[in-house]
Amino acid sequence: MLLTQQSRPVEGVTAALPAVAPSPRAPKRITARRLAGLAWILPAVVVLAVFVYLPLAQNLGFSTLEWDIYSGTQEFIGAENYQRLVADPIFWSSLWNNILYAVVSLAFQVFGAIVLAAVIESIRHDRWRRGLRAIYFVPSAISLTVAGLLFYFIYEPNLGLLNHALDAIGLGAWAQPWLGQESTAMMAIIVMSQWQGFGYSTLLFAVAIQRIPSELYEAAAIDGIGAVRRFFTITLPLVREMTGLMIIVTISGAFQVFNEVMVMTSGGPNNSTQVLGTWLYRNGFVRNDFGYAAAIATIIFVITLAIALVQLWINRRRRVEW
Amino acid sequence: MHAQRITAAAALAAASALVLAGCAGGNAAPAADVTDEPEYSGTLSILTKFGGDPLGPYFENLAAEYEELHPDVKVELIQETDQSVKDKTKTLTASGALPDIYFTWTGNWAQNFIDGGLAADLTEAIGPDTEWGKSFGEASLSAFEVDGKYFGIPLYNNGKFMGYNTAIFDEVGIEVPTTFEELIDSCAPLRAAGYEPIAFGNKDGWPALHYLQQLFAYNVPGDVLHDDFTPATATLDDPGYVAALEQFKTLVDECTDTGTGTNGVLYTTAQEALAGGRAAMYYQEILEFDTVTAEGNALTPEDFGIFQLPVPEGAKGEPGAIEGSPEGYLINAKSPRAALAVDFMKFATTPESATTLSSPPYGQPSTVVGAVTPETSSVAVFDGITKVNEASDLVIWLDTVTVPEVADAWLAGGEALISGGSTPEEVLESVRNASDAAE
Numbered sequence: 001m002l003l004t005q006q007s008r009p010v011e012g013v014t015a016a017l018p019a020v021a022p023s024p025r026a027p028k029r030i031t032a033r034r035l036a037g038l039a040w041i042l043p044a045v046v047v048l049a050v051f052v053y054l055p056l057a058q059n060l061g062f063s064t065l066e067w068d069i070y071s072g073t074q075e076f077i078g079a080e081n082y083q084r085l086v087a088d089p090i091f092w093s094s095l096w097n098n099i100l101y102a103v104v105s106l107a108f109q110v111f112g113a114i115v116l117a118a119v120i121e122s123i124r125h126d127r128w129r130r131g132l133r134a135i136y137f138v139p140s141a142i143s144l145t146v147a148g149l150l151f152y153f154i155y156e157p158n159l160g161l162l163n164h165a166l167d168a169i170g171l172g173a174w175a176q177p178w179l180g181q182e183s184t185a186m187m188a189i190i191v192m193s194q195w196q197g198f199g200y201s202t203l204l205f206a207v208a209i210q211r212i213p214s215e216l217y218e219a220a221a222i223d224g225i226g227a228v229r230r231f232f233t234i235t236l237p238l239v240r241e242m243t244g245l246m247i248i249v250t251i252s253g254a255f256q257v258f259n260e261v262m263v264m265t266s267g268g269p270n271n272s273t274q275v276l277g278t279w280l281y282r283n284g285f286v287r288n289d290f291g292y293a294a295a296i297a298t299i300i301f302v303i304t305l306a307i308a309l310v311q312l313w314i315n316r317r318r319r320v321e322w
Numbered sequence: 323m324h325a326q327r328i329t330a331a332a333a334l335a336a337a338s339a340l341v342l343a344g345c346a347g348g349n350a351a352p353a354a355d356v357t358d359e360p361e362y363s364g365t366l367s368i369l370t371k372f373g374g375d376p377l378g379p380y381f382e383n384l385a386a387e388y389e390e391l392h393p394d395v396k397v398e399l400i401q402e403t404d405q406s407v408k409d410k411t412k413t414l415t416a417s418g419a420l421p422d423i424y425f426t427w428t429g430n431w432a433q434n435f436i437d438g439g440l441a442a443d444l445t446e447a448i449g450p451d452t453e454w455g456k457s458f459g460e461a462s463l464s465a466f467e468v469d470g471k472y473f474g475i476p477l478y479n480n481g482k483f484m485g486y487n488t489a490i491f492d493e494v495g496i497e498v499p500t501t502f503e504e505l506i507d508s509c510a511p512l513r514a515a516g517y518e519p520i521a522f523g524n525k526d527g528w529p530a531l532h533y534l535q536q537l538f539a540y541n542v543p544g545d546v547l548h549d550d551f552t553p554a555t556a557t558l559d560d561p562g563y564v565a566a567l568e569q570f571k572t573l574v575d576e577c578t579d580t581g582t583g584t585n586g587v588l589y590t591t592a593q594e595a596l597a598g599g600r601a602a603m604y605y606q607e608i609l610e611f612d613t614v615t616a617e618g619n620a621l622t623p624e625d626f627g628i629f630q631l632p633v634p635e636g637a638k639g640e641p642g643a644i645e646g647s648p649e650g651y652l653i654n655a656k657s658p659r660a661a662l663a664v665d666f667m668k669f670a671t672t673p674e675s676a677t678t679l680s681s682p683p684y685g686q687p688s689t690v691v692g693a694v695t696p697e698t699s700s701v702a703v704f705d706g707i708t709k710v711n712e713a714s715d716l717v718i719w720l721d722t723v724t725v726p727e728v729a730d731a732w733l734a735g736g737e738a739l740i741s742g743g744s745t746p747e748e749v750l751e752s753v754r755n756a757s758d759a760a761e
Binding site for chain 2: 182
């Protein structure tokens with residue numbers, strides 16, 4: 001096993017080739033090859049420009065407007081929408097909900113998933129191992145909308161499975177209108193989301209753990225090192241890359257959450273489950289304030305861009321090879 | 323480096339041009355002439371609120387019949403539900419892709435389209451002096467009138483009533499309450515008999531607003547209430563508002579099984595509780611009457627009765643007011659097929675079509691005069707529409723009568739009141755702030 005510096009990219013394929021004297025026709029050939037290369041990437045650039053960068057630029061423009069969708073009139077108001085954001089308490093509570101979502105997701109979908117994956121991969125019986133992997137993965141195969149609806153009915157105060165189950169085991173006093181009150185609604189949504197995403201990250205960590213050479217575990221076992229220490233000294237360091245990736249993906253996903261909240265509460269009751277995505281939607285599609293909605297979209301973009309940049313930075317760091 | 327600069331400059335210029343192009347906005351199209359002779363060809367697009375069962379087939383059948391009459395016309399239906407039609411309409415509006423004919427509520431909802439020049443002026447086609455106009459009830463027609471011009475085609479009337487199971491009332495031995503206080507008093511014996519007194523689900527927020535708007539109409543003087551719908555004239559300081567909010571909170575706490583958790587229940591779950599015979603009452607629109615008594619439900623049409631939400635004692639508003647209004651369709655002012663659209667809507671409001679619409683399983687009481695009779699409609703629908711016609715004042719739904727910011731504040735406030743997160747005074751304060759900001 002080696003801890004190596006990731007090799008720097010070679011500056012052009014030709015750098016690796018032996019130096020040869022350029023022929024008189026070389027500049028022409030290079031220009032033709034360059035043009036051919038540009039032609040090959042042009043379709044992808046056009047698609048990216050039209051479907052990614054153009055909407056981004058347009059959104060930035062929209063966020064500086066007061067836009068009446070009915071008359072089509074658009075008035076430039078500069079940074080006024082951003083000033084309103086700062087003074088909007090629901091924007092801040094939405095941001096807090098996204099942060100809460102990210103923190104809980106990190107605990108369950110990253111650190112919880114590593115532990116579970118290590119436990120599953122330590123099972124000797126192959127059939128059990130495969131079976132457990134499949135069982136944990138199944139919720140991830142269900143769409144978020146369907147999972148949201150499913151949990152809506154589990155949480156339903158009158159007919160819901162959860163309250164009935166609590167009642168059946170003598171904990172009826174704990175029964176709650178889970179999605180119907182401000183104090184429990186957000187956590188109820190987050191719990192559903194963990195159930196849905198937990199198996200997927202567990203599977204990814206299981207794959208990462210499978211790549212660790214078994215000799216390391218065998219040597220540790222011969223030296224009398226226990227399972228917990230093996231986890232901390234072998235498993236955890238050697239899945240570091242996957243852990244880094246999952247942290248980024250999980251945090252980034254937490255700031256883009258939308259479907260599950262819309263299906264389960266639409267941001268209610270009393271805006272207690274608003275996240276940035278649903279607050280954007282509500283301002284655009286309920287309050288007809290598309291300029292303000294665009295400003296929220298810009299903030300979401302800035303946050304996710306920052307997370308992506310962190311990811312790029314992490315990917316440049318040392319990596320583990322063996 | 324030079325090439326990079328040029329590329330960057332070009333990209334910036336392109337992005338700026340695109341942003342400015344986005345800013346230009348607006349839909350340039352010739353104004354529609356609805357009085358033209360229709361040209362029976364092409365595709366006619368219609369956005370309806372009849373998505374799903376049992377209403378879905380109504381427009382499907384209508385479209386099929388129209389296509390049969392005019393083989394060169396293709397009718398393209400976009401059928402949405404009560405909830406999704408709001409988003410769909412706004413998305414289509416923002417993207418300049420409104421269909422030729424589209425659904426509308428009355429009040430601020432329709433006003434936005436009229437002010438934005440997106441609704442064709444139909445005065446010459448449907449005004450009260452025209453042949454088509456004379457086929458509608460006058461009040462229904464005037465619901466879409468602005469400054470003497472008529473913009474909407476009212477399709478059906480609607481109103482809100484307390485639907486109840488007469489068999490349960492008989493079994494428990496209670497009479498139809500005549501005051502709000504009697505209604506509250508009736509809840510304890512109903513619960514003691516094993517029934518949920520009033521089924522209520524407020525997951526979508528608007529069911530609470532329906533109670534509130536009716537109670538506001540009872541508690542707040544009519545002229546004050548109507549002034550308060552518009553931010554420019556609103557004061558929202560009448561003591562009747564707090565009284566109405568308190569009455570609503572009492573009803574939720576004492577008459578529903580879920581109480582403070584009602585925000586977690588779908589209105590359709592509440593509807594099913596009445597239909598399944600588990601609840602004694604459910605506050606509902608006329609449009610729901612035939613659904614709760616549909617074949618297969620425990621509640622039969624014979625055991626179904628309705629009464630107006632009783633007036634609280636000492637209320638200072640309008641006791642004869644009923645919350646409700648017609649719902650209808652607008653014709654896209656920029657549609658090149660406006661005349662064909664008018665022709666289709668005339669077809670949709672013929673006496674035959676109107677009778678079909680008013681009869682089970684649709685049960686949508688048509689605005690066409692003579693379409694709703696004891697023979698064509700269920701007893702409850704006929705009873706409801708008669709009461710709507712006799713009402714001293716029709717008050718439009720709270721979430722469509724006022725501007726979206728204020729409606730949204732009422733939605734959040736209603737939810738907070740139910741869950742106990744806000745007091746009536748705090749709810750009113752938040753709405754007042756939203757109204758001031760919208761001004």
